[in-house]
Amino acid sequence: MSWQNVRGHESLVETIRHVIESGRLPHAFLFVGPEGVGKHTFARKLAQAMLCERRGEAELDPCGICPGCVQVSAETHPDLLLVHRPEDKHELPIQTIRELCRTLSLKPARGSHRFAIVADADDLNEESSNAFLKTLEEPPPGSVLILIGTEPEAFLDTIVSRCRVLRFERLSDDDVAAILLDRNLAESAAEAERMARLSNGSVRRAIALADPVLAEFRRGMFEEIASPGGFDAPGLARRVDTFCREAGKEGVLHRERACVLIGELVGLFRGVLWQTAGLAPPSPDPDDRDAARSLAETCEPEDVFLLAERCVDAEAQIKRMTNLTLVFESLAHDLDHILSKNIS
Ligand SMILES: [Zn+2]
Known part of the structure; x- marks a missing residue:
């Protein structure tokens, strides 16, 4: 199990490699970029690496088979919180954010880190954004917050300035085709290439158009x-x-x-x-x-x-x-x- 299946974002993987080697993982990240290019996959891979119970301290790759890795894949790890906008709402509710910050402040249940990945973070309103500020200003030990959105401009300056911002670019056609094949979403290399050419660098769009x-x-x-x-x-x-x-x-x-x-x-x-x-x-x-x-x-x-x-x-x-x-x-x-x- 490695970062190899995080395709198209090699320089960001290198950034994470340096961060892990230095032993100074930021307490908050802001991942921004177009939809469907792998920001969620990347966030989960980072969480899995940090929650892996067999990984050497300065290594990048999670082992993929220890209980920690398996639970991250199954989304059942007690130190991994996943939050997204409810389907019937157009904003992330303040209650959800308060609850998330409270849980994030608890000691990790198993290892040394507790992760929170917030999808649809573009949909934080001002009140919910402000609810994060205390956590960002005084991060609980071992806590790592990853906010996932599309544009940094959608966020309050007070949030952006306290996060390590990683910018994700559109994928190349070759990367989209490889991802479609990795995930068995295309029946042949030729079909994957055809889908990728229409995708404009987004796996999500390639799947929709298929x-x-x-x-x-x-x-x-x-x-x-x-x-x-x-x-x-x-x-x-x-x-x-x-x-x-x-x-x-x-x-x-x-x-x-x-x-x-x-x-x-x-x-x-x-x-x-x-x-x-x-x-x-x-x-x-x-x-x-x-x-x-x-x-x-x-x-x-x-x-x-x-x-x-x-x-x-x-x-x-x-x-x-x-x-x-x-x-x-x-x-x-x-x-x-x-x-x-x-x-x-
Ligand atoms: Zn592991």
Whole structure:
């Protein structure tokens, strides 16, 4: 069991190696970077290394087989706290953070460290952020807090200044393909490569797009929006809404699918921008390129920024639990409005 399966972040692994060798593990980390590039895997690997009961003091690799390692993998280790935003909330509740800080202040149950990994840390509100400050200012002995988010700007300066910030970059296509194969998410090397080329450096996106139903819907949505005569906004909003609700029973699945589709639209508009700048769109998919080319013929670059910006707003609304039907109706209306002003 080694850090080898933490792919694409070799320089960060080196940073951790130095930290462990020096014997001075920071009490708080802030991991930032795009979604789906391995921040959680990295955090858990660090926790496993520190909670491994057989690892030599200055070694980096957890053994993978001792009770400590096994319990970290199974998420049952008494010194590993995992916290994320509840699915029906748009913020990390203050109660959850207070409870976490209290537990973190207790003596480790088994070894010398107690770890807390906080996912969705972008969703800390000011009150919850402030609840961390005492723990950050006077860290309990042996405690290690890892906050995982996307942008350092999303955090209060008082948090950032007390954390060791590690920045995670997008993965290369080769790393995405290797991760898909490692986890048996692709049936062949060729399929893994194809998925990786569409992933924009995110394993999560590669997995989402591997769903043929989603890929087909995405294709239809792109064609419709790029159609030279404009598109039927209320009809498209209805179809997207229905499709998202078909993702499963729970609202969280509807919102996840909605965010994937909106993320894809942002990718499409990015391609249009490249096209208007006279460059080939970054997507290797010929159909994506056709859609981008067609939109570029009717759009000025400033329109493309508006389109992308409108999608980013819609994604934020979805994360704030706004009703999906309303989000799609208003998004489709606005996209149509921006696009149709250029259709003569
Ligand atoms: Zn171990």
